[in-house]
Amino acid sequence: MTDPDLRAAADAVLSRLVGEPAEGARLREDQWRAIEALVAHRRRALVVQRTGWGKSAVYFVATALLRHQGSGPTVIVSPLLALMRNQVAAAERAGIRARTINSANTEEWETVRTEMSAGEVDVLLVSPERLNNPEFRDQVLPELAAATGLLVVDEAHCISDWGHDFRPDYRRLRTMLAGLPPGVPVLATTATANARVTADVAEQLGTGAGVEQGGAGGSAEALVLRGPLDRESLSLGVLQLPDAAHRMAWLAEHLEKLPGSGIIYTLTVAAAGEVTAFLRQHRHAVASYTGQTENADREAAEGDLLANRVKALVATSALGMGFDKPDLGFVVHLGSPSSPIAYYQQVGRAGRGVEHAEVLLLPGREDEAIWRYFASLAFPPEDQVRRTLDVLAAADRPMSLPALEPQVELRRSRLEMMLKVLDVDGAVRRVKGGWTATGQPWSYDAERYAWVARQREAEQRAMREYASTDGCRMEFLRRQLDDEEAAPCGRCDNCAGARFTTEVSAGALDAARGELGRPGxxxxxxxxxxxxxxxxxxxxxxxxxxxxxxxxxxxxxxxxxxxxxxxxxxxxxxxxxxxxxxxxxxxxxxxxxxxxxxxxxxxxxxxxxxxxxxxxxxxxxxxxxxxxxxxxxxxxxxxxxxxxxxxxxxxxxxxxxxxxxxxxxxxxxxxxxxxxxxxxxxxxxxxxxxxxxxxxxxxxxxxxxxxxxxxxxxxxxxxxxxxxxxxxxxxxxxx
CATH class of the missing domain: 3.40.50 (Rossmann fold)
Incomplete structure (x- = not known):
């Protein structure tokens, strides 16, 4: 297939994907460059582009073209169930058969494996946690690596501990990359990576310049596509209100004035519950969405927002990545995220398919205390890590987390995160029945961990600066992401003037104070x-x-x-x-x-x-x-x-x-x-x-x-x- 023929075929797949007539859909130039690299030249590519740019179109179009050429199915490593559900629906629109393996559908895993073996699946979406499940890692992963026609790493910034949302399970991708046959293309995508994170992800995925890809049609030089990060539909603003009661009252009085439906982000599960209850008392149709929400309730809440049956989801960062509603009209934050990069990602949920969306930050005095709490959950000190390795080395059998926890001074969630990092580093291994020490040499990278901690502190300072700056807010966020084309947007409250006042009625304020002041x-x-x-x-x-x-x-x-x-x-x-x-x-x-x-x-x-x-x-x-x-x-x-x-x-x-x-x-x-x-x-x-x-x-x-x-x-x-x-x-x- 010549390049013009390949381009025409790619645009035809895009038309099916977006539901437009064939003559009405055409790939962006960088979308086409990525697809051409993957399909025609079997290269590895890292795509860093703004939310709504169309990164998913790249891998779905590439999948259709590669499958037409006889390649195996695409494997997409995807971090959130909400993202998976959206991606499956999008694939079906393009005639692509997609299935998932994740913690919410364990009863379907065997059926999915059978369908994969029969060639009936074009796309398999896998959660990163599966990559380090012993049975999956030892039995399923080698089969996938051998059969994969395209490997996609979505939200690839999660690989980097320099980034804002590091997830150690993602580091297991090194194993899968090493097991790929020569010439299998790899695509990594993210919207939220500054220059340092981009370089780190490229190195870890083997997509750095000069990495030998090998195989027929492979290229020794990887392709990195990084575009401008302006979001022309977003109007950013900050409202400085005296306290939590004023913020709740403001939201109750102004929610219906915000365009369409949207997301209200809070920093904690408790705050999400408080805000949801208060807004419902004021007859607003809202639903709560947090890490503690049952999966069925999450699906129902997503469906209600997609169908505009609710005005907003009141959510924690559990809804931070992947939720795809093109006509989302607003994002409001009650409390500042600790990182401008995380903030950019969350506000990027809005305005993907509409000309105008409102983005408002209502910072609170409790924000920094919450930042400090989450910062305390960082990688443990060396003595605690060494103690854990010693306990595992002395054990005569694999140790489960409940068995290991009493002998180390770490909470369950922090212990598990540490073990996953040590697993990637080769010091421990997860096996059936728990964890074992490998006996391999391991060094504590204190310099790197200290640097990451300093980076977090710098991000917090930057978030405070964002809230108080009198300059362009979109330009500020773009510069935090090392966007060289950053310039004043002309739309934010500092560029174009505030669109909302901070006034609230006495009645709404009294009601909010009563709700927040209710003890017990x-x-x-x-x-x-x-x-x-x-x-x-x-x-x-x-x-x-x-x-x-x-x-x-x-x-x-x-x-x-x-x-x-x-x-x-x-x-x-x-x-x-x-x-x-x-x-x-x-x-x-x-x-x-x-x-x-x-x-x-x-x-x-x-x-x-x-x-x-x-x-x-x-x-x-x-x-x-x-x-x-x-x-x-x-x-x-x-x-x-x-x-x-x-x-x-x-x-x-x-x-x-x-x-x-x-x-x-x-x-x-x-x-x-x-x-x-x-x-x-x-x-x-x-x-x-x-x-x-x-x-x-x-x-x-x-x-x-x-x-x-x-x-x-x-x-x-x-x-x-x-x-x-x-x-x-x-x-x-x-x-």
Whole structure:
């Protein structure tokens, strides 16, 4: 097929893909250059182009042409289920048979493999997590590598730990690349890569200039296509509002004025829930979409937005990549992402198929505290990594995450991320039954990790600058992505003037303050001991007996929410001075107690708790305080005030067994925390006597709970001393 014939065939496939008459659709020049490189010359290409440019058209058109030439199916590594669903629908429009293998369709995997073997699949979309599943890696991946006609890595910036959304599972692509037959083309695509990320991705994928591709028709020089990143349909703006209540009120009053339907981004799951509830109270059709949303509910929410049955999805970054709705009319952020690059990606969901879309950032004072929390989840220090490698090396069999967790000071999610990185580096290997050490030499790249941390700090500074700049906002974002063609857009609020005021009505503001000021969060008790405690010398396992459990408790608020979280974060920060509990906090706690008493698990309720639960329905007869290393005066005064207002005795304070203040109980993971707590708490004789004489449950008061294990261990002690029930009451929970 000559190049003119190939171009005509490519444009014909594009016509089917976009649903236009054959004479009306024509590939952009860079789209054609990428397709020609892949199909005619079997090269490797890296395409860095703005959202909406048409990167998916490149790989679907290339797939159709390659399949016509007799090549095997295309394998697309795609990070999100929302993206997969959109891509399958797009492929079907072009007559391309697409299937997926991901965590949500395990029952279909065998059928998909059969269809692949029969040549009935043109495109297979695979989640990156599958690449390191032992069975998939050892059995399916070699088959795919041998049969693949085109490998596509979508959202390729995820490969780079210099980027804003590093995912270690993506690094496993090196294995698949190494197993590809000579001459198989490779395409990597992203919209959000600055020059450093582009170079890193190119190197990791073997698409850097000078890499030998090998095979007939292969080229020794890779193709990198990087285009301008302006989005001519987007009008960017920033609204500086005094607090969370003003932001909620503004949104409630202005949501219907925003064009079409769109996305409202929040930084935390808790905030997404708060915003969704408040907007629904104001009769806005919205739905929540977070990492904790069930898959079926996610699909339903996506469908509702695509069909414009809702005005907006209130989403976390779980909807950050891949959701394809060309007529999305707006993106609003309640809170700043920590990176201008991440922000550019998220706002890129809007305005792909319409002439004008509104993009608004409503930054909040809680943003930086949330950034710091997520930054704390970075790659662990070397001593923790070495400890993990030592434990694996000493084991006589593969260790699962639950078995490994008790012996290292890392939480499950952070431990798993670290192991995936070590797997790619060759130091460990995931096998059936868990993880093993390979014994291969491994060095801790402290310089690289420190550089990444500095890069994150620089991105946060840049995001603050974006919110406060008086220059062009689109130009600012483009320069952050190293776009050499960046220039003033003429559309943003700084170029063309603000399109929205910051005014909100008194009624909307009062309603928002009432919603955000409503105190009270249920605190679920721990009911099962962590796996593996006997292996570290703690003789606890299985279900916690009901007679040793705490009842469901209450917290004033979550540190991650935008209501009471904003009040509690400075009060409970490590830098805050200890002191008596403030009056406004006491008043809110009293409201929590009153609502709790009247609730279904409260002492004013006549309804029993669920069968087999330890929920207490009797009124508490006393208050017990927890010891505190950092805020003893705060906890003591809170306990005293509650006892005084509730007309109950302050029975005493739980103590540390050695009589010394807490020297720091690790919060790394549940097993390590329990090992530190084992035998660390005790009851002074006076408190033990008071509990033996009490004729009802007690309130257990603390300032903060994260894992819930300190409360669980204290409750077990109190119940063992005769307390009829333990009702935990804390100021804040982490979640």
């Amino acid at each position: 969060v249920r605190v679920e008790p721990r009911k099962m001991w962590p796996t593996g405690l006997p292996a570290i010398g703690v003789d606890l396992k299985g279900r916690i007996p009901a007679e040793q459990q705490a009842a469901p408790g209450r917290a004033l608020g979550r540190l991650s929410d935008i209501g009471w979280g904003n009040r509690l974060r400075p009060l409970l920060s490590p830098q805050a001075a200890d002191g008596p509990v403030p009056d406004d906090v006491v008043n809110a706690v009293v409201t929590v107690l009153s609502d709790w008493a009247k609730g279904p698990d409260g002492w004013a309720s006549t309804a029993p708790g669920p069968e087999g639960s330890p929920e207490a329905v009797a009124r508490p007869v006393g208050v017990v305080a927890m010891p505190s290393r950092t805020r003893p005066e705060l906890v003591r005064s809170l306990s005293e005030r509650i006892a005084e207002i509730g007309r109950m005795p302050l029975l005493g304070t739980v103590a540390y067994a050695d009589g010394q203040p807490d020297t720091g109980v690790p919060r790394s993971n549940s097993a390590q925390r329990l090992r530190a707590l084992d035998g660390a708490l005790t009851l002074p004789p006076q408190l033990g006597q008071a509990l033996a004489e009490a004729d009802g449950p007690v309130l257990l008061v603390d300032d903060f709970t994260d894992t819930g294990w300190t409360l669980a261990v204290a409750a077990r002690l109190l119940r063992g001393a005769g307390a009829a029930g333990v009702l935990p009451l804390v100021l804040a929970v982490q979640g």
